[in-house]
Amino acid sequence: MKWTISNQLTLGRVVLIPVLIAVFYLATPLAYWVSAIVFSLAAFTDWLDGYLARTRGEETAFGKFLDPVADKLLVATALVMLVSADMAPAILAVIIIGREITIGALREWLAQRASVIVHVSQMAKWKTAIQMLAIVLLLLxxxxxxxxxxxxxxVLLWLAAVLTLWSGYEYIRDAWPELKEGSIDSSSK
Structure with missing residues (x-):
């Protein structure tokens, strides 16, 4: 495995998750500020590691695996904490986390099919940006x-949930021909 700066930033994002948890549960006004800053820093590394990997030609198989895992862990952790503190509706966490699990599994399945390359949609990028901002503000x-x-x-988390469903629909719509073909292949065996 190549230990690139991008991979180090991604791993750093995972390491920040227990820090975020510890700070969040102090439940003081200062803890709100610090947890928002920690989450913001982690969210920024999500953008930075991808940017560095692309511009420096340092994309690695490990980074392609760990980056989305780190993102999902960070967002799911923050949403579960917010719901547990009654600072966000559980339905929004279910929508966002459920979509991430579903689309992650879909992308993994499609990636196993040699002819299919799954790219992140523009809608998914907007969803992520709004979702991250919403979580920062809720933590604050x-x-x-x-x-x-x-x-x-x-308000932004509700918007992120709508974009989450929309981008999830786009992924499923675009994958539908492959999904139909996959179901035909498996039924004929």
Missing amino acids: HVDVMGFSMHETGL
């Missing part, structure tokens, strides 16, 4: 200059 959970970060975060 305070008013800033008279604006409720929590309420703004909730």
